[in-house]
Amino acid sequence: MPPRYNPRMGRLDGRTAIVTGASGGIGLATARLFHAEGARLVLNARRADRLQAAAQETGAESVCGDITDPAVRTNLVQAAGGRVDILVNNAGYGQPGPCEAVPIEAARRQMEVNFFAAAEMTRAVLPAMRGARSGRILNVSSIAGRFGYPLFGWYCASKHALEGWSDALRLELAPFGIKVVLIEPGPVRTDFFEVARARGDALLSDKESPYRDFYVAVDDIEADMMKQAGEPEGVARVLLKAACKRRPRARYAVTGMAKMMSVLLRVLPRSWLDAAVNRQFQVPKRAPPEE
Ligand SMILES: NC(=O)c1ccc[n+]([C@@H]2O[C@H](COP(=O)([O-])OP(=O)(O)OC[C@H]3O[C@@H](n4cnc5c(N)ncnc54)[C@H](OP(=O)(O)O)[C@@H]3O)[C@@H](O)[C@H]2O)c1
Numbered sequence: 001m002p003p004r005y006n007p008r009m010g011r012l013d014g015r016t017a018i019v020t021g022a023s024g025g026i027g028l029a030t031a032r033l034f035h036a037e038g039a040r041l042v043l044n045a046r047r048a049d050r051l052q053a054a055a056q057e058t059g060a061e062s063v064c065g066d067i068t069d070p071a072v073r074t075n076l077v078q079a080a081g082g083r084v085d086i087l088v089n090n091a092g093y094g095q096p097g098p099c100e101a102v103p104i105e106a107a108r109r110q111m112e113v114n115f116f117a118a119a120e121m122t123r124a125v126l127p128a129m130r131g132a133r134s135g136r137i138l139n140v141s142s143i144a145g146r147f148g149y150p151l152f153g154w155y156c157a158s159k160h161a162l163e164g165w166s167d168a169l170r171l172e173l174a175p176f177g178i179k180v181v182l183i184e185p186g187p188v189r190t191d192f193f194e195v196a197r198a199r200g201d202a203l204l205s206d207k208e209s210p211y212r213d214f215y216v217a218v219d220d221i222e223a224d225m226m227k228q229a230g231e232p233e234g235v236a237r238v239l240l241k242a243a244c245k246r247r248p249r250a251r252y253a254v255t256g257m258a259k260m261m262s263v264l265l266r267v268l269p270r271s272w273l274d275a276a277v278n279r280q281f282q283v284p285k286r287a288p289p290e291e
Contacts, residue, residue, distance in 0.1 A: 010038025011244050016080050018042045020067050020121060021091030022060075023050035025190030026140060029232035030088055030239050031058045037240060042079045044072065044091065067091045067117040073124045083132070084125040086243050089118035090140040092158075094192060096200030098211045099153035106199070107154045114158035119165060126178070133177040138242050139166050140235075141182045141251075143258040146265055147273065150281045151204075151214060163251075170250060181242040182251040186258030187229040193222055210287060217282035224280075230255035 017034050021027040023045030031043055031054055041060035045051045048064045055062035061079040065072035077084065095102060095110040122137050129135030144152060145159030163182060170180035187193075204215045235254050242248045253262040264273060277283075 010036065011240065012086075013038035015085040015243075016040045016042070016083050017086035017088060017243070018044070018076050018080055018084055018121075018125065019088040019090060020044045020076075020118075021140075022054050022062075023047045025192060026185070026188060026232045026235045026239075027088070027090040028054050029236035030090065031060065033233070033236040033240055034086075034243070035059065039086070042076055044076055067121065068112045070120070073117075073121050076121070077124050077128070080125075082128055084128055084135065085132075086136045086138065087122060087125050088138045088140065088239060089121055089162075091117065092140065093199070094144075094152060094155040094196040096151050096155070096196050097203040098151060098209075098214065101203055101206075101209060101211060102154050107157075110154045110158050111161065114155070115161040115165070118162060122169070126173075129173075129178050130176045135178040136243055136248075137166075137169065137173070137178065137180045138239055139180070139182050140239075141166070141184050143184045143186050143253060143261050145182070145184060146262060147277070149277050150283055151200075151218070167250070179248055180250075181248045183235065183238055183242065184251055184253045184258055184262070185230065185235050186253070186255035186261065187225040188232055188235055188255065189226070189229045190232050193226070208291075210290060213284040213288055214281075221281055228255070228257045 012034055017039045019027050019031050019041060022031045022043035027045070031041055035041060035058035041058050043051060043055055043060045043062045044067060046064065046066055051062050051064050054060070063072055063075045063079055067073065092114040095106055118139060139162055141162050142159045144156045145163040148156040166180050166182050173180055204218055206212065238252050238254045242252060253259045
């Protein structure tokens with residue numbers, strides 16, 4: 001007899017998912033939703049108290065630590081018991097500041113966390129996924145992975161790297177039955193902006209900087225972004241769709257702003273786009289004279 005449809009069955013029953021950056025924001029919302037849908041979870045983040053609370057709430061295993069640490073990644077795979085159906089590469093942050101002014105160590109760290117750690121985490125789960133001839137790699141990118149905007153050049157670079165790498169990976173892994181999906185949120189109401197502020201504060205308050213006129217409007221721009229911001233639960237629902245759909249799309253723009261940008265990127269000439277971005281980010285027409 002065929003199994004009867006059970007409406008209480010979760011869409012992720014019997015599946016194991018690793019979620020990085022699960023101590024807040026999009027990662028925590030995703031952990032909650034995946035748990036509600038029956039997934040067995042392994043969570044990661046650096047803040048032990050928050051991670052523990054998330055793990056307790058979702059009945060998850062947890063591995064506390066920096067995702068750039070190889071031992072943390074190995075422990076995550078081990079905690080999953082050698083079987084990973086879904087990997088959500090979500091841990092990340094934004095390093096603000098002009099491309100010229102961000103210290104190269106901070107720029108490298110941005111690439112390490114947002115790109116190389118996600119790439120290495122993926123490589124750690126691939127042997128098991130290839131063996132099972134199935135699996136999903138869900139990479140939380142950003143609409144910043146599709147175009148560059150001022151004062152976030154290094155963040156945009158890290159997400160562009162993730163996008164190009166994911167596109168290649170998607171084609172390489174399709175013959176093994178493994179699907180790779182990019183999630184591209186616009187602004188989302190999480191700690192992201194607060195974390196970015198803390199990292200960029202010294203740079204963005206440098207009154208001597210040749211870019212000082214860019215900084216005047218930072219508060220306005222952030223307030224404007226917040227007005228358009230989506231909720232982390234909305235991003236989590238798209239991640240669930242990407243985890244469940246038989247034929248998921250290569251990329252999902254999430255939030256109204258991201259969807260609008262991905263359309264504009266297809267239809268507008270670059271010079272028009274630049275003008276629109278300059279307006280939104282209140283880029284000064286002329287930089288102040290050099291002292
Ligand atoms: N919010 C937005 O507007 C927005 C828009 C587009 C894309 N995104 C992307 O969405 C993802 C999640 O961000 P969010 O908005 O949810 O921000 P968030 O609330 O600040 O969450 C970021 C998460 O990443 C973790 N994390 C950061 N660095 C880590 C590291 N080195 N090792 C392990 N975990 C680390 C943080 O935990 P700990 O601090 O405890 O380690 C936290 O759980 C990021 O990749 C971000 O780029 C966000």
